[in-house]
Amino acid sequence: MPRPALPARLRRLPAALLTLLLVPLPGCSGDKAPPSAGAPAHHTAEGFRNRDGSTIDKSQWEVWRWQLSRRDPPRPQPPLPVVAPDLQAPEPNITWIGHSTVLARLGGLAVLTDPQFSERASPVSWAGPKRVGTLPLTPAQLPHIDVVLVSHNHYDHLDEASVRALAAQPGGAPLFIVPLKLKAWFDDLGLAGLRVVELDWWQSHVERGVEFMLTPARHWSSRTPFDRQRTLWGGFAVLAPEFRLIYTGDTGYSRDFTDIRQHLAHRGSFDLALIPVGCYEPREFMRAQHVNPADAAQIHLDLGARRSVGVHWGTFEGLCDEPLDQAPRDLATARRLVGLADEAFTVLKHGETLRLQGAR
Template identity: 40%
Template sequence: MKKRCWLLVGVIGMSIGLFNSCATQSEKFHNTEIDYKAGMGKIVDMLGAYVRAERAAPVPAEPLPLQSITKEILTSNETQPTVYRLGHSSILIQLDGEYVLTDPVFSDRASPVQWLGPKRFHPLPLSLQDLPVLKTVIISHDHYDHLDKASVRTLDKKVEHFIVPTGVGRHLQDWGVTKDKITELAWWQSFSIGSLQFTATPAQHFSGRGLTDRDKTLWASWVIAGRDVRIFFSGDSGYFGGFREIGERLGPFDLTLIETGAYNDLWSEVHMKPEESVQAHLDLRGRAMVPIHNSTFDLALHDWFEPLERAQLAAEAQGVTLLTPIIGAPVNVHTPAPTQAWWREFIRHGQSELAAGL
């Protein structure tokens, strides 16, 4: 019952954000292909879906596999472009001798409060004290599972620069980050630090953290380019033609980090299904893909392992190189080692009937 309450809190929060119309249209940002709105009928459908949901595995029944990240491991990989999944959409990237971190959410819950809301499935693979000095932190948008106040405040002293979509900087300033450490970018704008270049690219989503700020800040995907490596980070997005345009203008990519989780037919315009995530990778002209936005928080109505299983099946059908490292495991961008479908161990331990329907 408590878990269902958490889900209801999540969908009510999403519904408030979708239905909110307190800001005038001239003050809002917009998607390129859809004007995403949810009327009261759709909100009622969402609430009903959460109330009726019957899932066998909303969260893992056993601890997830996890590899601790030590200073020694970081040092040993410093000469190679490497990525580490820290959980959800938080990715630590080693590139050109620098460290970049995406969407840091290190709190126990993806929620405006820490006594209620979706709770993480696993501990962090490294302590915040062991995090290296960060050249940049990139934020995709201001939803609570991507922009975490406590994490920003804790990390501030270790971060040289925050790069965010237009309007998101004011959140950071409210939390104590100085204005000179923040760069805001609109879609297709770029910012360089040393040999690293960061370009904000379109996504199909929405923004807002409260009752009156729906779409008052921009959302974005990101292209992260070093001397000889190009990485795409999707943030959150529905599937849209923008992926093909990004691939044509800024691809190909050595690695794509693509949202694969928290999807549902009721909000498919703003969250891709796994099969669409794999197609987005192909549109982007990616060489290898890491599915992100899964295996950390329960934010939708699918079983926790379904995003990875469906992405794996779609990737096999499309001939896509899919990398599914356990949380904390290093992935060499130049020469990634094959990864295992580690979630299938959980399926074999009593949940095979769930996978049969995928």
């Protein structure tokens, strides 16, 4: 006789235990300690906090209540489409690989955001958010990557196997540009000769004529229960001579994006913004750390971007509660409410390449 299926709550116990590693809890990081004399206000004695002075903490009870009461949303039917990338498209262009991993080709460089090519976004291979659908582009199929941008250290944005594969690419490892205090993680991988540049908010690095600036966001960092807020988080402005791109990184809604627009007004408008649109339910649980499509539409307006593409959706089940195909529908509603044309803020199919046109 077949064994009876475990009740749903028991099946979720591994995920609930794992979530304690991935969701911020109070009292773990000492992040409310004041910064040392002369340090920027977002620095603390042991790490970092958001520009408004906030840290994003959830109690253990909130985490357990969410995990053990949640219902798995249905998978999209039919499945979300996967298309073949166009790696011969002329610059500038982007290809959405999935979640927040985007291949951008501009300024003569191949740039990759938040490398995550693995089956799970997790510290273990047997549990945690699982990729749904076919990976449209493996590390071995990528063109030679020049620069990798890492917005923060969560497992759905920074994956060890993916980093090792990129470091071993033919022709030499790419440059990794990361927020403050994250270089030590790369050093611990033991990859000889790997170039890693750390940046604080508003700091820049120029690579072959393209400027990469770390921009602020409202989020947090952690890879274990013992390193909450120890490394910085953020987004990236990529300023090439003929094209301006911004990737916001994971974020809750904040004034950071009007400030970014003002800070870089002398450099011209952003031609393209990559803004997260998914993983926003349950709303009260996610609000401080993840925007929903309505917030994302407002960020598009705050940045003054000519065009935006939604990322951070449709790829890993188990990260949050909305169906994987919900974000595009909610984004369409958000566009109408703020009067945006459909083409002003779109989403792509997995693997889809979007040809772009700079204004300069």
